[in-house]
Amino acid sequence: MSEPDPRLDVVHPSGHVMFRSCRGGYLHSVVLSEVVADVDAERLxxxxxxxxDVSHLKAxxxxxxxxxxxGFSPSAELPTPADLARAEAALDDHELGGKQL
Known part of the structure; x- marks a missing residue:
């Protein structure tokens, strides 16, 4: 496995969930704070x-x-910057437990 790339770290707006990815989009680790133990499972x-999603798409x-x-053209199956922008907007709008923690 590759080493995590800090440029690919993404933190949930609540500050209680973080994903670290490696080159190519491979997941390296997930960090959850203790606070998430009290969050509804679906919201979590x-x-x-x-x-x-945002961490992976950044990679x-x-x-x-x-x-x-x-000098090549990426496959149409490869996500685009617009896909990343949509994922970032969806993340920015997400709340845990009905409020930003």
Whole structure:
């Protein structure tokens, strides 16, 4: 496994969920604070999924840029910067427990 890249770290707006990814979008680790033990399971799952999605997409954007820099066109199946922007907006709008913790 690769080492985590701090540029790919993403923290949920609550500050209680963090994802670390490696080059290529591989998950390295997840950090949850004790506060999340009191959060509704569905809200916590959404926080985890949204935070992970942004971290993964940030890593994929690096690969996409490398493909472009090499003079090639990325596959249409590869996420785009617009996909990352949508994921970031969805994360920014997410709350845990009905409020930002």
């Amino acid at each position: 799952a959404q926080a985890v999924l949204r935070t992970a 994929v954007m690096e690969i996409r840029q490398e493909i472009l820099d090499a």
